[in-house]
Amino acid sequence: MKRIAILVSICLSATPVFSQTKKDITANEVIDRIKGNLGVPWKTPTVDTFKAGDPNAKVTGIATTMMATLDVLQRAAAKGDNLIITHEPTWYDHQDTTDQLPMKDDDPVVKEKRAFIEKNHLIIWRFHDHWHRNTRDGILDGQVHAMGWEKYQDPSNSHLFTIPEKTVGQIADELQKKLGIAVMRVVGDRKMKVTRVALSPGATGFRLESGALEIPGVQLLISGESREWETVEYVADAAAQGRQKALIMLSHVPSEQFGMDECAKWLRTFVTEVPVDFIPTKDPFAPETFPSHK
Amino acid sequence: MKRIAILVSICLSATPVFSQTKKDITANEVIDRIKGNLGVPWKTPTVDTFKAGDPNAKVTGIATTMMATLDVLQRAAAKGDNLIITHEPTWYDHQDTTDQLPMKDDDPVVKEKRAFIEKNHLIIWRFHDHWHRNTRDGILDGQVHAMGWEKYQDPSNSHLFTIPEKTVGQIADELQKKLGIAVMRVVGDRKMKVTRVALSPGATGFRLESGALEIPGVQLLISGESREWETVEYVADAAAQGRQKALIMLSHVPSEQFGMDECAKWLRTFVTEVPVDFIPTKDPFAPETFPSHK
Numbered sequence: 001m002k003r004i005a006i007l008v009s010i011c012l013s014a015t016p017v018f019s020q021t022k023k024d025i026t027a028n029e030v031i032d033r034i035k036g037n038l039g040v041p042w043k044t045p046t047v048d049t050f051k052a053g054d055p056n057a058k059v060t061g062i063a064t065t066m067m068a069t070l071d072v073l074q075r076a077a078a079k080g081d082n083l084i085i086t087h088e089p090t091w092y093d094h095q096d097t098t099d100q101l102p103m104k105d106d107d108p109v110v111k112e113k114r115a116f117i118e119k120n121h122l123i124i125w126r127f128h129d130h131w132h133r134n135t136r137d138g139i140l141d142g143q144v145h146a147m148g149w150e151k152y153q154d155p156s157n158s159h160l161f162t163i164p165e166k167t168v169g170q171i172a173d174e175l176q177k178k179l180g181i182a183v184m185r186v187v188g189d190r191k192m193k194v195t196r197v198a199l200s201p202g203a204t205g206f207r208l209e210s211g212a213l214e215i216p217g218v219q220l221l222i223s224g225e226s227r228e229w230e231t232v233e234y235v236a237d238a239a240a241q242g243r244q245k246a247l248i249m250l251s252h253v254p255s256e257q258f259g260m261d262e263c264a265k266w267l268r269t270f271v272t273e274v275p276v277d278f279i280p281t282k283d284p285f286a287p288e289t290f291p292s293h294k
Numbered sequence: 295m296k297r298i299a300i301l302v303s304i305c306l307s308a309t310p311v312f313s314q315t316k317k318d319i320t321a322n323e324v325i326d327r328i329k330g331n332l333g334v335p336w337k338t339p340t341v342d343t344f345k346a347g348d349p350n351a352k353v354t355g356i357a358t359t360m361m362a363t364l365d366v367l368q369r370a371a372a373k374g375d376n377l378i379i380t381h382e383p384t385w386y387d388h389q390d391t392t393d394q395l396p397m398k399d400d401d402p403v404v405k406e407k408r409a410f411i412e413k414n415h416l417i418i419w420r421f422h423d424h425w426h427r428n429t430r431d432g433i434l435d436g437q438v439h440a441m442g443w444e445k446y447q448d449p450s451n452s453h454l455f456t457i458p459e460k461t462v463g464q465i466a467d468e469l470q471k472k473l474g475i476a477v478m479r480v481v482g483d484r485k486m487k488v489t490r491v492a493l494s495p496g497a498t499g500f501r502l503e504s505g506a507l508e509i510p511g512v513q514l515l516i517s518g519e520s521r522e523w524e525t526v527e528y529v530a531d532a533a534a535q536g537r538q539k540a541l542i543m544l545s546h547v548p549s550e551q552f553g554m555d556e557c558a559k560w561l562r563t564f565v566t567e568v569p570v571d572f573i574p575t576k577d578p579f580a581p582e583t584f585p586s587h588k
Contacts, residue, residue: 240364290482
């Protein structure tokens with residue numbers, strides 16, 4: 001009883017002390033601190049800009065995420081996080097304009113998402129280019145860590161790995177389980193044994209993906225989202241030629257997601273005023289992402 | 295015995311008669327005849343051009359296909375077809391240049407494919423833009439026929455359908471079976487009941503896809519290949535808002551494949567000198583496409 005009383009007393013006194021040392025910080029100040037902590041200079045033009053909200057508003061909490069879907073924003077708001085740092089777009093477009101939508105800003109999905117952002121005083125900032133091009137690519141590091149592949153990574157090229165021999169099918173199954181992926185797509189011979197792998201998360205395009213596949217000895221490329229008339233056809237042809245080449249497409253979200261967990265960990269080392277949460281973006285192809293809403 | 299003898303005699307006499315009436319036709323002449331039989335004027339610039347081979351060479355047989363993969367070329371050559379009419383690229387790029395590949399024309403996969411084409415005197419011509427923009431979109435018509443959805447098609451908009459009520463999941467399962475698709479991807483509530491569907495085969499992009507989804511009453515978009523940070527995120531948000539919107543992605547090849555069967559049927563109505571075959575492109579995500587090659 002006495003010990004409980006002491007504990008309660010410590011807890012009660014601890015709370016005000018924390019509040020007293022806690023200082024206000026604005027979204028702009030958080031971003032300035034990010035720029036100051038990066039190992040590379042800030043480079044414009046960049047998509048790493050504010051996408052919604054008031055940059056001068058006080059931050060109550062930070063949520064890092066792969067993609068600022070409405071579901072992520074809802075979960076961030078419920079946690080009390082008002083600054084969302086997202087790797088991928090908010091407005092369904094790399095430049096985050098609504099120009100591609102025929103109804104543009106009057107599109108009902110856009111309008112309702114914007115209304116939710118405004119009602120909850122959310123601030124959205126994108127962290128794409130510079131998180132990739134930091135001294136170490138933060139997205140790649142987070143993914144490699146989630147895969148448990150650090151020990152296989154090439155010292156001279158962080159996108160290349162020499163793994164213990166496994167078949168393409170085994171690697172696909174293991175990664176699907178480990179990264180929690182709903183739908184995997186594999187091109188090539190699933191029974192092919194592989195030791196040399198290139199990892200290219202996200203949607204890096206055929207130029208980079210074919211560059212990885214052209215490296216002699218690389219047997220397997222793991223990508224996020226590749227075009228079916230480019231990389232997919234190329235690997236299909238390579239496999240038809242009997243070459244030791246295969247492709248695993250993880251889907252975009254789970255291929256980069258863990259890089260934003262890495263980002264949250266990094267932010268916590270220099271933003272201490274407010275909590276920093278990593279909010280995973282749900283896999284859009286998982287049935288449980290969209291339960292029956294009648 | 296007598297009847298068999300007569301039959302044999304007819305068959306023997308039929309062959310030379312066929313050969314005698316058969317006239318030579320060059321690839322260029324086939325393409326000119328295609329241009330003359332289209333219901334729309336020829337418009338340049340277009341990707342509908344020769345991609346390999348000699349346009350003045352004599353055609354021994356025509357193979358229409360969705361994508362001129364090496365596997366398709368091998369099957370065409372084995373049939374004696376030397377003119378391949380493909381809907382999608384040969385060289386892994388919409389413009390069919392090898393500029394995206396770091397090694398360009400020296401890429402080993404490109405070189406070996408080109409060597410196969412040359413050795414077998416194949417001629418490759420792309421039929422993309424004008425087959426889509428013909429009086430009726432030939433790709434769409436072929437797909438709708440394969441799906442058995444002609445009776446549900448809107449008279450005023452051939453991309454819209456009013457189907458008997460089914461859930462998104464039921465539609466996905468039925469199409470997967472009917473079109474022989476290895477990997478289907480669904481975004482949204484699979485239990486949602488649907489009657490109003492938009493069909494946008496291939497990779498038409500977010501502008502057209504969001505336009506279809508903005509149409510009031512359209513509950514389901516069926517596409518081939520959509521970008522995960524564009525259409526996929528948009529539908530995820532719409533579903534999270536409780537809207538009656540869902541997306542089924544069929545994959546690119548099976549979403550347009552049957553339009554090239556339609557093309558073969560159309561060609562046979564005005565090219566009678568040589569056989570016209572439809573050679574299905576194998577689904578790159580089906581394990582049986584790439585049996586173990588040791």
